[in-house]
Amino acid sequence: MDEIALLRAIRPDAPEGFAEPERGEVLCRLLAAAAGERAAGKPVPTAGWLRRARWRWRLRVAGPPAMARRLGIAAAAAAATVATVALVLAVLPATAHAPAGGRRIGPSTAPGLGAQNLRARPGQFIYTEQLIEGELYIAATGNGTHTVRVPPYQQRTWLSADGKRGMASSQRRLKGGAWSRVGTPESLCGPSEGKPGHQICSPGYLTSLPGTVAGMRSFLLRSGGPNGPAAYRLLGGIVSNSSASGLLVPNSSYALMYRAALTVKGVYRVPHAATIAGAAGIGVAACVPAVINKGGMPGFHGCSYRTELIFDARTHELIGVDHMAAPGRPALPGSPDSALLSIAVVNRIGRLP
Amino acid sequence: MPSVSKLRSHRPPAPAADGPPGRTDAEVIAGSLDDPERFAVIFDRHADEIHRYAARRLGQQAAADVVSEVFLAAFRNRGRYQPSRTDARPWLYGIATKVISQQLRAEGRRAHLLAAVAAASPAEPAADDIGDRIAALRLHEVLTGVLAGLSPADRELVLLVAWAELSYEQAAQALQIPIGTVRSRLHRVRAKVRHAVDPADVAG
Numbered sequence: 001m002d003e004i005a006l007l008r009a010i011r012p013d014a015p016e017g018f019a020e021p022e023r024g025e026v027l028c029r030l031l032a033a034a035a036g037e038r039a040a041g042k043p044v045p046t047a048g049w050l051r052r053a054r055w056r057w058r059l060r061v062a063g064p065p066a067m068a069r070r071l072g073i074a075a076a077a078a079a080a081t082v083a084t085v086a087l088v089l090a091v092l093p094a095t096a097h098a099p100a101g102g103r104r105i106g107p108s109t110a111p112g113l114g115a116q117n118l119r120a121r122p123g124q125f126i127y128t129e130q131l132i133e134g135e136l137y138i139a140a141t142g143n144g145t146h147t148v149r150v151p152p153y154q155q156r157t158w159l160s161a162d163g164k165r166g167m168a169s170s171q172r173r174l175k176g177g178a179w180s181r182v183g184t185p186e187s188l189c190g191p192s193e194g195k196p197g198h199q200i201c202s203p204g205y206l207t208s209l210p211g212t213v214a215g216m217r218s219f220l221l222r223s224g225g226p227n228g229p230a231a232y233r234l235l236g237g238i239v240s241n242s243s244a245s246g247l248l249v250p251n252s253s254y255a256l257m258y259r260a261a262l263t264v265k266g267v268y269r270v271p272h273a274a275t276i277a278g279a280a281g282i283g284v285a286a287c288v289p290a291v292i293n294k295g296g297m298p299g300f301h302g303c304s305y306r307t308e309l310i311f312d313a314r315t316h317e318l319i320g321v322d323h324m325a326a327p328g329r330p331a332l333p334g335s336p337d338s339a340l341l342s343i344a345v346v347n348r349i350g351r352l353p
Numbered sequence: 354m355p356s357v358s359k360l361r362s363h364r365p366p367a368p369a370a371d372g373p374p375g376r377t378d379a380e381v382i383a384g385s386l387d388d389p390e391r392f393a394v395i396f397d398r399h400a401d402e403i404h405r406y407a408a409r410r411l412g413q414q415a416a417a418d419v420v421s422e423v424f425l426a427a428f429r430n431r432g433r434y435q436p437s438r439t440d441a442r443p444w445l446y447g448i449a450t451k452v453i454s455q456q457l458r459a460e461g462r463r464a465h466l467l468a469a470v471a472a473a474s475p476a477e478p479a480a481d482d483i484g485d486r487i488a489a490l491r492l493h494e495v496l497t498g499v500l501a502g503l504s505p506a507d508r509e510l511v512l513l514v515a516w517a518e519l520s521y522e523q524a525a526q527a528l529q530i531p532i533g534t535v536r537s538r539l540h541r542v543r544a545k546v547r548h549a550v551d552p553a554d555v556a557g
Binding site: 003004005006007008009010011012014015016017018022023025026027029030031033034035037038212213259262269 | 396417428429500516543
């Protein structure tokens, strides 16, 4: 008689795996503890050379794919009036990016941030409010080109959770002014490739992202476009599938994105990061390949410019996208900086949380 | 233009979060002392198993909280992990045992184990015969009674071996007791099971 086997036979049934979303929430708590320990430990030197002078760029034709480009309609509408390909350049003082506790450019509060796993139903809308700065257009005129700087502004976006009810956005300048709707509400649906007559709608609430680090890494690399080094593509994939593009993503997926990024050669951890709105977090960063800046593909010939994604240290939500350049470097195109100020689920376009 | 290598000197390169596939748990834990987020690899490797054990002990609703407490406690105490132990499972089970015991004590649910076992349907008897079914149900009841009658220490041990399927050595590591103690306690438990199942057996 095997007594242990007998006792094993009365073992209650249990699920084989630790299912989502509980698994993701537990992992987020663990990663938050790790981030907290890192923050409490010896300070990691910040990249002073990057913080001293700040050049920010935007190249619309090289922006993040799909949704992010779509959400650029606000500035794109203005840009379209002056140039086909518009670059935005701005020089800001170092104080513009004061760390947490320092000066904030945007609102000092961030309603909605830190919320645990917002959920949306079909028919609802994902509301995001972002602070955006650093856009610069090089406008083509009959006498050559001139630079147009766009002052920092706030942008509100409503994205249909299921993608079937479209999207809209409005914006205003930071120094007062009313909110103005940008363009007309757009559809998030388009023709299905290979299936004439069928429409595919891009949901604003992403619930079926990969559930493993390896799966997320592959997905982000695919989402980040075909060109450039893996680190650059992966960060682009995160931007395209996150609140930076107006999307609602479960915190567990953000935690996987953060971890997936750190598996890619060329992606660096930034233990103490801050968004342009002053919110502190943890970041991942990668060099922007110079040849991409020049419009050529592909290659990697230096790292004078870098993209930094900032995550909330507790929930791992993406809360900011930042672009930096070494001082003294000639201006090259990049993307504007953004900080998430608020995210919520509302019932119709125009409604505020 | 600054070279890439120069730029990297400002930020230490981030090691792969998954770690190389061949890395042992001990190596991953050692690496997590400098790179805390690397500890998530231990979570990836063992969370399912710890969750399964916790679900069997306390039910599914409480299992997620147990897993959370186990891995947070493990993370905080990883500096004391013995590098010679390549497999972290016994260590994690040891923490899980404490967390589960605390929960049972805190909630005054000493009988929770019995409730969990009773709630679960006994293993479906292979035999179709009604007599065999009754015998299986009776056996289930008897074994549940044996578990309930064990001392907490013996019960934790036998469940690690029978339900978590740890080896004697791993169970000894988990409970931080000598392997000889594991053998003697299990011998005692085996005797109780034998006697309960077959009262004629008085060897124990």
